[in-house]
Amino acid sequence: MFSRFLNQNHAFRSGILQKQLLILPFFGLALFLVLTGSSCSTANQAVSAEPKHYIEPPKQKFIPVSTTAFRVCADPNNLPFSNQKGEGFENKIAELIGKKLGLPVEYTWFAQRRGFFRNTLREGRCDAVIGAPEKFERADSTDPYYYSSYVFVSRKDKKLNVASFDDPILQDLKIGVQMIGDDALNTPPAHLLADRGIVQNVVGYSVYGEYTEPNPPSRIINAVANKDVDIAVVWGPLAGYFAARQKVPLDIRPVVPAANEKLPLVFGISIAVRFGDDEFKQRLNQIIDDDRKEITRILDQYHIPQVPEPSNKFDMEGGK
Amino acid sequence: MFKGEVSRPIFSLLRFAAIVLIATGLSLTGCRSKAVSEIAPNEGYPSANNLMQPGADDGQWPMSAKDYANTRFSGLDQINASNVANLKVAWTFSTGVDRGQEAAPIVIGDTMYVVTPYPNQLYALDLKNNGAAKWHYDPAPDSASQGVACCDVVNRGAAFMNGKVFINTLDGYTCAVDAGTGQELWRTKLGDINKGETITMAPLAVKDKVYVGNSGGEFGVRGWIAALNANDGHVVWKAFNTGPDADVLIGPNFHPFYDMDKGKDLGVSTWTPDQWKLGGSNVWGFISYDPETNLIFHGTGNPGVWNPELRPGDNKWSNGIFARNADTGEAAWYYQFSPHDQFDHDGINENILLELPINGQPRKVVLRPDRNGYMYVLDRGNGQVLSATPYTFINSATGVELQTGRLQYAEDKLAATGKVVHDICPNASGAKDWEPSAYSPRTGLLYVPHENMCMDWEGLEANYIAGTPYIGVDAKFYAGPGGNMGFFTAWDPVHNSPAWRLAEKYPVWSGALATAGDIVFYGTMEGWFKAVDAKTGNLLWQFKTGSGIIGQPVTYRGPDGKQYVAILSGIGGWPGAIVAGGLDPDDQTAAAGWGKAMEDLPKDTTKGGTLYVFSLP
Numbered sequence A: 001m002f003s004r005f006l007n008q009n010h011a012f013r014s015g016i017l018q019k020q021l022l023i024l025p026f027f028g029l030a031l032f033l034v035l036t037g038s039s040c041s042t043a044n045q046a047v048s049a050e051p052k053h054y055i056e057p058p059k060q061k062f063i064p065v066s067t068t069a070f071r072v073c074a075d076p077n078n079l080p081f082s083n084q085k086g087e088g089f090e091n092k093i094a095e096l097i098g099k100k101l102g103l104p105v106e107y108t109w110f111a112q113r114r115g116f117f118r119n120t121l122r123e124g125r126c127d128a129v130i131g132a133p134e135k136f137e138r139a140d141s142t143d144p145y146y147y148s149s150y151v152f153v154s155r156k157d158k159k160l161n162v163a164s165f166d167d168p169i170l171q172d173l174k175i176g177v178q179m180i181g182d183d184a185l186n187t188p189p190a191h192l193l194a195d196r197g198i199v200q201n202v203v204g205y206s207v208y209g210e211y212t213e214p215n216p217p218s219r220i221i222n223a224v225a226n227k228d229v230d231i232a233v234v235w236g237p238l239a240g241y242f243a244a245r246q247k248v249p250l251d252i253r254p255v256v257p258a259a260n261e262k263l264p265l266v267f268g269i270s271i272a273v274r275f276g277d278d279e280f281k282q283r284l285n286q287i288i289d290d291d292r293k294e295i296t297r298i299l300d301q302y303h304i305p306q307v308p309e310p311s312n313k314f315d316m317e318g319g320k
Numbered sequence B: 001m002f003k004g005e006v007s008r009p010i011f012s013l014l015r016f017a018a019i020v021l022i023a024t025g026l027s028l029t030g031c032r033s034k035a036v037s038e039i040a041p042n043e044g045y046p047s048a049n050n051l052m053q054p055g056a057d058d059g060q061w062p063m064s065a066k067d068y069a070n071t072r073f074s075g076l077d078q079i080n081a082s083n084v085a086n087l088k089v090a091w092t093f094s095t096g097v098d099r100g101q102e103a104a105p106i107v108i109g110d111t112m113y114v115v116t117p118y119p120n121q122l123y124a125l126d127l128k129n130n131g132a133a134k135w136h137y138d139p140a141p142d143s144a145s146q147g148v149a150c151c152d153v154v155n156r157g158a159a160f161m162n163g164k165v166f167i168n169t170l171d172g173y174t175c176a177v178d179a180g181t182g183q184e185l186w187r188t189k190l191g192d193i194n195k196g197e198t199i200t201m202a203p204l205a206v207k208d209k210v211y212v213g214n215s216g217g218e219f220g221v222r223g224w225i226a227a228l229n230a231n232d233g234h235v236v237w238k239a240f241n242t243g244p245d246a247d248v249l250i251g252p253n254f255h256p257f258y259d260m261d262k263g264k265d266l267g268v269s270t271w272t273p274d275q276w277k278l279g280g281s282n283v284w285g286f287i288s289y290d291p292e293t294n295l296i297f298h299g300t301g302n303p304g305v306w307n308p309e310l311r312p313g314d315n316k317w318s319n320g321i322f323a324r325n326a327d328t329g330e331a332a333w334y335y336q337f338s339p340h341d342q343f344d345h346d347g348i349n350e351n352i353l354l355e356l357p358i359n360g361q362p363r364k365v366v367l368r369p370d371r372n373g374y375m376y377v378l379d380r381g382n383g384q385v386l387s388a389t390p391y392t393f394i395n396s397a398t399g400v401e402l403q404t405g406r407l408q409y410a411e412d413k414l415a416a417t418g419k420v421v422h423d424i425c426p427n428a429s430g431a432k433d434w435e436p437s438a439y440s441p442r443t444g445l446l447y448v449p450h451e452n453m454c455m456d457w458e459g460l461e462a463n464y465i466a467g468t469p470y471i472g473v474d475a476k477f478y479a480g481p482g483g484n485m486g487f488f489t490a491w492d493p494v495h496n497s498p499a500w501r502l503a504e505k506y507p508v509w510s511g512a513l514a515t516a517g518d519i520v521f522y523g524t525m526e527g528w529f530k531a532v533d534a535k536t537g538n539l540l541w542q543f544k545t546g547s548g549i550i551g552q553p554v555t556y557r558g559p560d561g562k563q564y565v566a567i568l569s570g571i572g573g574w575p576g577a578i579v580a581g582g583l584d585p586d587d588q589t590a591a592a593g594w595g596k597a598m599e600d601l602p603k604d605t606t607k608g609g610t611l612y613v614f615s616l617p
Helices: A002-015 A018-022 A026-030 A089-101 A168-172 A188-195 A216-225 A236-243 A278-290 A292-301 B013-030 B143-147 B573-580
Strands: A070-074 A105-109 A129-133 A146-155 A175-179 A202-206 A231-235 A250-254 A266-273 B088-094 B106-108 B111-115 B122-126 B132-137 B159-161 B164-168 B173-178 B184-189 B204-206 B209-213 B224-229 B235-240 B288-290 B295-299 B320-325 B331-336 B352-358 B361-369 B374-379 B385-390 B397-400 B407-409 B421-424 B438-440 B445-451 B453-465 B468-479 B486-492 B497-504 B513-515 B519-523 B528-533 B539-544 B554-557 B563-569 B610-615
Touching (some): A070 A089, A070 A129, A089 A292, A129 B453, A146 A292, A175 A216, A188 A231, A202 A216, A231 A236, A266 A278, A278 A292, B106 B159, B106 B554, B122 B164, B159 B204, B173 B209, B204 B288, B209 B295, B288 B352, B361 B445, B374 B397, B385 B397, B513 B554, B519 B563
Parallel strands (some): A175 A231
Antiparallel strands (some): A146 A231, A146 A266, B088 B610, B106 B111, B111 B122, B122 B132, B159 B164, B209 B224, B295 B320, B320 B331, B352 B361, B453 B468, B486 B497, B519 B528, B528 B539, B563 B610
C-alpha cells in the first residue's frame, strides 16, 4: 500500500543519516522495490522535522583585479543607470572612480537580468558593478554610496499627496507597481499593497520591459503621465529621472513606512566586487568616502531621490 | 509483434509500405488503438499521419512522444528481457553542445534527426553509415535568447511529417526543413525574446498543421498555442490561455465538465483587472492528438508573475488541460488541476490518451501524472475526473474533490511573503516535471520518471534586476521521505496503485520508453542509462554514459533490420543547470531553489552532449 510504503521509507530514513543514504552504492538502491498495493488513499503524513543539510556558498574563484583598466560590467540600455553611450549616472560614477584610480574605464555590456552577476562579475569579465544592494548574496559590496527608497509617483495636477501605504485613498486609485516575475519574488510595494487588501486596482509593469525599446523599465512612469494609472510605486532612481523628463509635472514622495516587518523599501546601493577582492574594495571605499560630494552631485543631476541611512536597518533572515 | 525478424532494408518505398501494413496489422494484437492501414506517400516519405498512430510502424520514431497518443511504446521486441543484458554501444554522435539535452532523436526511414539545445542545431544522421552526418541545419538563433530561458537552454525535440522536419528555436521561431536535403523551407517568428518569450517544446505535426506553444511564464509572458500551416508556416489559428473568451477560442462548443470552469470570460474575471495580461499559462509540454475526435490536448503552465496573494481567484486558464479542435483551435473542454496555484505546480505535463477498463467498462481516458502529485484519470470526452490518486508523497494538498473537481489545498502549507513554511511536498518543480512517461499496453502500466522533493520557503535575500532592488524568498529544495530525490514508478492506472518503484538519488529528469520486449528504459542524472523489467522493475542492464541523462529514449529498427535504442546524454535542465551552466550551488536566481539539493551533482557528472545508440551484438 502506498501509505505503508511511505511509512517504511520513513523508518528507513530514521535509521540512516540522510547524507549516508545519498552515498550508498547505487545499484542496490536502484532495486529498491515496493510491493504492489490495492488501495491508495491520499497520503498526508507530516514530514519529520529532521534537519536538512544545506551547503555553504562556494568560494569565489580567484580572478585578479585588472591593473590596466577599471573594468566595469553594465547594462547597455538601462537609463538612468547606464547605457552604451555612457549617459547614465552609473557611467559617470564609473568615470569618476576610474579617474581616481588613474585607469581608463573599460566596459563589458550585459543586460542586467537573471544571471547578470553570475555571467559577468563572478566570471571575471569585469572587476566591479556600479550598482548593487549593499547586502548581496552574489558579490561583496562596498559601503553604500547612496540610499534611495521606493516612491509614490503621481501627476501634480491630481493633488493626491499620497505618501503612505495606509492612505485610504489607495483603495480607490488605479495603482501601477513594478513586477519581477518569479514565483514569490516581487517588488516590496506589491506585497505591502497586497497586505492591505489592495489587489483589485493594481496594474503590473514588468521591470524587464521591452528590451528593444530604449530604457525598458520606464513605461510605468509614462503610464502615470498618460493617466493610464493614477499613481505608481516605483524604485526611486527610475522614478526621479523619468519623472523629470515628462511633459507634465509629477509628484514624487518616498513611501511610508520605509520598511515593514517583512520587507524593506529603502535600500543602500553599493559597488559590487568579487568576494575576496578586499584590497580593491578598500580602495573603492576610500574613493566613495573622499568623493561623496561629487557622487552626490552626479546623483542630484539625474534627479535621484536620496534618503538618509535608515536608523533601524532591516534585518533579513538568512541575509548576509 | 515482429516475432520473425524483419531484416529488409527500408529504402524502397514499396517495401516500406509493406512493412507498415504488416506492422499495423500485427499491432492490433498488442496495442489497443486502432491502426490506420493506408499509406499516402509524399516526396519519398511515408505519410506521418499514419506513422503516428500507436503501433502503426514501430520501426520508426517520427515524433518525440512516438505517437499521437503519447504512449512512447514501441512494438519492437528484438531486444527483450532475456537478452537486454547483452546490449552494447553501436555508435555515438557528439552534438557539439554541452547544455542540457532534453530532446528525443526522431527516426524516419534510414535517417535520424537530432536537435541540440541552444543554438538548436539540427543534424540528419545516416543510419546506414553508423550515424555519419548527412547534413546539418543551423537556424542561427539570437544569442540573447539564452538570457531569457528560465531553466537552461533546452529543446525537447523535432517532429516529422510528409518529408519535412519541424523544429522550434529558443529565440521563438518554428522552422521547417526538407528532410532529405536540410534546406530550410520556411521559418515563422512566433515568440519575442524581448518580452521574455522562448520556445523549448517539441512541436506536434498533424495532417497539414504544426502545433507550437511558448515558454516564459516566469517573465509575465502570456501563454498561447498556435497552429501553423505545415506547407508555408502561416499561422492558421492562435489561442491564448488567459484573457477574454474570444482570445482563448472559447465559443458555443465549449463544454467543460465542472461548474468551476463554466462562465463567460473566466480568463479575465478570475484575475484582478488586467493581471491576465501578464498571466503566464504557457504551453511548453507535449501535445497529444485524438484522430477520432480531431481534438488536440495540451497542458497550460503556471499563472505568471504574480504571487498567490496578489492574484486572488482561480487564474484561468492556468495549470489545466485544454481539449481543442485541431482545425480551428476552438476549445472543447478544460479542466484545472491546480486552481490559484500556490507552488508553481506548472500544469504542462503530458496527457496520454488511452482506453482503460474503469469499473469494468472500457473508457476513453486521458492519463495525466500532474505536477501536484496526483495521477489523474480524466474522461477524454469531457474532462471529468474519474480518479485522482497521489503517486508520490503529498502534503501540500489533502485530495481532489470529485464532485467539484477541486484540488483541496492544505491550509498550513500556503505561502505568504515573510511567512516561513517548512516541508512543502511536492516542491516547486512538482512530483513530476516535464519528463514524459511511457505506457505499455502489454503490462497496462504507466512508467513515470519523477521526483521526491520537498521545499522550505524561508529566509529573504536581496536581489537586483534591471537596476531595481527587491527582496526574494529563499526557496530550498531537498529530498522527500526516504532521502532519495527521484523515483521511477510503474503505475497501474486501473487499480490506482504503484506496481513497483525504483528509488534514484537524483530526480529522474529523463523520459521513459516502453517496448514489446517488456523492458523499460530511462536515464539518471548521474548518466546511467538503464533497462528494467517492465513487470517487476528488476534492473536488467545499465550503461554509464558520459554525462547526466535528461533526454528521451527512443527505439527503432535500423536499415539492417536490427533494433536500436537511442538516448541523448548531457546534463542540464532546471535541476541540472548547476552543472550545465557552471552555476554556484547557492545561486538562487539561476538554479531557483535547486542549488543546495544538487550539491553532489558536479561530483557525479560533468557537462556533455552525446547521442548513444545501442544494439545487440
